[in-house]
Amino acid sequence: MGCDVRVSGLLRRNLQPTLTYWSVFFSFGLCIAFLGPTLLDLRCQTRSSLPEISWVFFSQQLCLLLGSALGGVFKRTLAQSLWALFTSSLAISLVFATIPFCRDVKVLASVMALAGLAMGCIDTVANMQLVKIYQKDSAVFLQVLHFFVGFGALLSPLIADPFLSETNCLPANSTANATSSSHLFHASRVLGRQHPEAQPWSNRTLPGLPSQDGAGTRVSYAFWIMALINLPVPLAVLYLLSKERLLACCPQRRPLLLSADELTLETQPPEKEDASSLSPKFHPGHEDLFSCCQRKNFRGVPSSFFAIHITAALVLFMTDGLTGAYSAFVYSYAVEKPLSVGHKVAGYLPSLFWGFITLGRLISIPVSSRVKPATMVFINVVGVVATFLALLVFSRNVVFLFVGTASLGLSLSSTFPSMLAYTEDVLQYRGCATTVLVTGAGVGEMVLQMLVGSIFQAQGSYSFLVCGVIFGGLAFTFYILLLFFHRMHPGLSSGPTRDKALGMESLESYQR
Numbered sequence: 001m002g003c004d005v006r007v008s009g010l011l012r013r014n015l016q017p018t019l020t021y022w023s024v025f026f027s028f029g030l031c032i033a034f035l036g037p038t039l040l041d042l043r044c045q046t047r048s049s050l051p052e053i054s055w056v057f058f059s060q061q062l063c064l065l066l067g068s069a070l071g072g073v074f075k076r077t078l079a080q081s082l083w084a085l086f087t088s089s090l091a092i093s094l095v096f097a098t099i100p101f102c103r104d105v106k107v108l109a110s111v112m113a114l115a116g117l118a119m120g121c122i123d124t125v126a127n128m129q130l131v132k133i134y135q136k137d138s139a140v141f142l143q144v145l146h147f148f149v150g151f152g153a154l155l156s157p158l159i160a161d162p163f164l165s166e167t168n169c170l171p172a173n174s175t176a177n178a179t180s181s182s183h184l185f186h187a188s189r190v191l192g193r194q195h196p197e198a199q200p201w202s203n204r205t206l207p208g209l210p211s212q213d214g215a216g217t218r219v220s221y222a223f224w225i226m227a228l229i230n231l232p233v234p235l236a237v238l239y240l241l242s243k244e245r246l247l248a249c250c251p252q253r254r255p256l257l258l259s260a261d262e263l264t265l266e267t268q269p270p271e272k273e274d275a276s277s278l279s280p281k282f283h284p285g286h287e288d289l290f291s292c293c294q295r296k297n298f299r300g301v302p303s304s305f306f307a308i309h310i311t312a313a314l315v316l317f318m319t320d321g322l323t324g325a326y327s328a329f330v331y332s333y334a335v336e337k338p339l340s341v342g343h344k345v346a347g348y349l350p351s352l353f354w355g356f357i358t359l360g361r362l363i364s365i366p367v368s369s370r371v372k373p374a375t376m377v378f379i380n381v382v383g384v385v386a387t388f389l390a391l392l393v394f395s396r397n398v399v400f401l402f403v404g405t406a407s408l409g410l411s412l413s414s415t416f417p418s419m420l421a422y423t424e425d426v427l428q429y430r431g432c433a434t435t436v437l438v439t440g441a442g443v444g445e446m447v448l449q450m451l452v453g454s455i456f457q458a459q460g461s462y463s464f465l466v467c468g469v470i471f472g473g474l475a476f477t478f479y480i481l482l483l484f485f486h487r488m489h490p491g492l493s494s495g496p497t498r499d500k501a502l503g504m505e506s507l508e509s510y511q512r
Helices: 002-013 015-032 039-046 050-075 078-101 105-163 198-205 209-230 232-243 259-266 303-334 348-367 373-393 398-413 415-426 433-459 462-488 497-510
Strands: none
Touching (some): 002 015, 015 105, 015 232, 050 078, 050 105, 078 209, 105 209, 303 373, 303 415, 348 398, 373 398, 415 433, 433 462
16 A cells, blocks of 8 residues: 555656656557558559568568667666657657658658657667656556557557548559569459459559549548647657756756655665565666677576577567567458458458557456466467467458457467566576567567568468468467476576566566
8 A cells, every 4th residue: 555655656756757758659659550551552652562562561670679779879868868759759750741752662661660760769768767767666657658559559540541542553554564563452363364354443443543642642641640649749758858957948957857756765664575676687678689698698507598588589579470460461451352341441450459459468467466477478379379260260251350350469468578577587587588589579570571461462361361370370389399498497496476476567568
């Protein structure tokens, strides 16, 4: 009870900076989920094929990783952190405003690379600042970050949905040869030579190529609306800069945002578990990959130590990669045969997916204090495989596509923090588990989106679900190997259950 009073007091004293850091994660969520439902319109706008537009996802995810590393440069002072957040959140609004003018897929990929850098910087800096403010009490505040990410990811597809085009289009014939001219923007119409029934559709589309600009103009309104909705976020950061006297026009003062709170915490008697909860390893994941993985850190460690790192990273490579790929291509899959869902109805699928990811994160908070992380990962991975198998069996059922999307969101929601908590507990908070797993997850999002996009284009829409089953099966296989290496590891004695729960609460903040 006393802890709740103290935490609420901290929140009241730091309400403005806390709300500001939460709001920048709304920008993060807004930017992470809009590509999926607008994919076909962006292909029409840039007149590109599915493999070509997949490079847009790749560039965003690659630069998100680079931005996360770059964000660590700005952690030294509050001024650097706030200016980095201001620049990044403003860049996201500029990206939204610029996308409608990108008529070439390479230009669009470059713009999304800028968005990825901004998102990565936000991810690192906002997490660090909240940890600095609330220290051992930061877990609950970090949890709220995911609701703002989820809220932004829910909102952007809903904003785009009214402006999505209901018509199909072809790449410009001036840039297509005899083979590629048959590559339509929907995968079920890519395969084979032009059918008799396809020729009238093609003839209708070609004279309508100027209408592609019209379709792009309609979806342009969605991007401009998102740019305006996001605009208050950099303004909120700018206001916090002025309040902290960090603007050139304001008198300078010592930028200690937490001075009063630190004084309050210092005057309180320490709790029994303060020593462990305030350990530098309690909030892992902010160290540089190269500084973490130095030779001196691995002297005398068994081979199972490295095997646990690798297999855990491979599990998250698959699960986080599936999260990115499903969010990106479920809309394209839904509008293809045999489902042929209307474009506007299909536009709700990414929102449903992210909505149940957010709901799953909420449910996992109380569940994680009673269920072991290893059990939660097992349930999650089995749920992913079972859902994709069911989607494959009922691939012609539109209703089950929505049910399966919700189930998949729940299954993937807590995989990342559960795996982090489990791996750190097995290794007794030694090594580079968090750094390696975060890197593996980010690389998985990059690679699987590119791979699924290429296979989708080459083999048709049915391959989308087959890829899900294969990658889900690989995730399950790597998890079984992880359990095997855990058995081999000499440090089998796990930390206290309470430490598991605390690690679970804090590490969930790094889920995407």
